[in-house]
Amino acid sequence: MADLIPFNGLVYAESLKGSIGDLTTPPYDIISKEAQKAFYEKNPNNVIRLELPMAPEPETPESNRYTRARADLDRMLSSGVLTVDPVPALYPYTMTFKDPLTGNSRKIQGFVGRIRLEEWEKKIVYPHERTLQGPKEDRMALFKATSCSFSQIYLLYPDATREIIGLLAPKSVERFRCTDSDNVLHELGAVTDAATLARVTEIFRKKSLYIADGHHRYETYLAYRNYRRSLETSPNPNAPYEFVTVFLAAMEDENLSVLPTHRLVKSIPGGAKAFLQGLESRASIERFSKAQGDRFLAALRASNPQETVIGVAVSETDELLLCRLNVPRGEGVKALDTYWLQEAVLSPLLNITPERIRTEDLLRYDKSDRSVQEKVFGTRDYALGFFIRPVSAKVIESVTQRGELMPQKSTYFYPKPLTGMVMAKL
Template identity: 35%
Template sequence: MAEVKAFRGVRYGWESMGPEEASKVVAPPYDVIDEAMLGELYRRHPQNVVRLDLNRRQASDNVENNRYTRARRYMFDWLAQGVMILEPEPAVYVHVQEFEDEAGTVYRRQGFMALVRLAEYEERVVLPHERTLKGPKADRLELMKSTDANLSQIFFLYDDEEGEVDGPLYGATRGEAPALDIRTEDGIRHQLWAVRDEVVHRAVAQGLQERPLLIADGHHRYETALAYRDFRREVAEEADADAPYEFVMGFLVNMHDPGLQVFPTHRVVHSVEGFDGARLRAQLESAGLYRVEDLGWDLLDDLDGLRERLEAAGREYPSFVVAMESDEALLLVQYVGGVDAPVFDEETPEEVRRLDVAILHEALFDRMLGIDRAAQEAKSNLGYVKGWAEARAALDEPGHQMVVFMNATPVEQVNRVCLSGGKMPQKSTFFYPKVLSGLVINLL
């Protein structure tokens, strides 16, 4: 099913950099960078990859000189100057991240970077699990057209419980020093190996050819790569099934990897006209579909205890915690209704209906608060925060009417949704940690 292959990556000249400098040229993915972080990354190093992946807008921008054309100039200038180099031969890049969760548990997630042949979702080779938004895809397409490059990876999952892919690949790095070994300011350790052995490349390709790939993160970038492929096909003089634009750079992780962690993304409700917390509570309690328990406002001072209560509830039924400061209401909501209850859209598959995030978005946000799918996609009344402390702090922000604390969506549920052909609401999963931009670039 999936076609995966090695490639000649573009990377920084790590050999001439020490670990401290190397840690200053990489950056988080573009979609988590706000204006403050963008300024910090610009100051951190004159060749930080953010100048390629999220170049600043300038007042003087025009057709000839803008954030996209500047990104292209920077990339090829750095290649000409030797700041970046093109690998002399194809490689598969093994990437390991060591990190801690909020409870202090240490994990080690391993994956690898390779090229994946692009396929339409209908082909059931690459499977999505979330809905996407139009705005980010338009921006990424302009950047791809200008740079003719994959500047960051699509995060894919594959099912390899027996280790047919992992065995030969990760065995090839055993005892070998990594080409890159850095620790970023968030405390995460990042290691990278370039595996150039063609025998290993063939083993990886053969091991994956009968397995579908699930998009864990990067739906917008994947759909942008499809649009770029179609654009290049239209202007090509002749068809070429193996042209570079027929592939996209991916970061692939075995869904059985013990270091694969999914964290929750909490919801913030704001700007809902006529919002009434007491009425919402009454609707939940009278619907006959929910078990509602008042946890007591003081539990917000014990976030570990709150998380444990929600996780325990989630093992029984789809659950979330609703916090409304105007009423000092902290409500544990468990959905005890069935998948056929009239709170779901008709086209929502059964596997999606079993998810707490789908129940929240379709039954509570849409039908009770009037935040329909268009408003959800436009983020007119919704915000998203990661981390329990951040969600608690969001409750005190002016204009925030409600915060919903969520459990993480297990990988097994994500897999079932993908195989069912369904899609979750946006921001349903948060695979931690993100993969840095600037480790490897793929020229198209």
């Protein structure tokens, strides 16, 4: 099924091992403008200049953020800041962290490799959410300019016995390690033993893969592959652009941490009174004052997983509402709170339909329940906040195997591999 290959990683020079924390960043799509500027100032060789380049002023077709990324890449390669590993490898990657919801210590053991790009229809790599066009255009321009992949797509694979990590871990040689701003310890190793690599790649031929994070990039890599093929008279089926760099973790790993992504709504069509009347007709509601935030969140987390339960913060009434929705909860996507939030609340009560979400800026997303409360009750920037319960990683498999897609931002896997630990040429 999955065609996994070792690869010659594009990495920072061994002499920079001690400062790898100053050279790497979180994933590009969670970096604010302020953080982008801070990473630029942190180190002239920080990977931000490659993965999320700042636009020059003025920005023109001849001089733009993507040409800047190419120039910085060429500079880092020619000066020896970046090098290509001489021997193909798979790269074990461990993240040690405290669970934001429970405070418990956890360790995720995965690895970085490259897999052959396959269309969704082949049912080798499964998506679990819909994508938007804007992010794809940005990434496509970056790939065309740099012919490089600076970060990994996050994939899950079935491995109940942890066979793969059991093979890789004893053969791994440490390459880089650092602790990020969230106090997550990131450790990258490399396995070059030919027999081990052959065994792991053979096992993967029997596996299906599930995208945890990186749907936009995966679809963009497919488009980039097709673009590169169009430039060749006889395309090489094993050319680097036929593969995508991925971080792979076992779906059954009990240390996987899937956080909820909450929703924020700027305004209420028809006003709060009409919205609340509509909500009361669709749910059993338990009310909390805004001062009872801790009690409200504890009740949400302790709610029956067999019921469809969401939380709502209402700015106009200074209330927190625990809502048990009266909906026909079922299998697959119909077992998700985010599905019923969309179907029973957002669409009928606020006219925030999936079609409008794809084309209009109607929702804001926030991983922090404290932040949602501050934006609704403190700054009053938003009229409503919707709190979501976390789901398990296994839900992704059950939904995708049914050929269904989750609403956007139904899952947030935490933590994520750092950008810049190991990269690849396309």
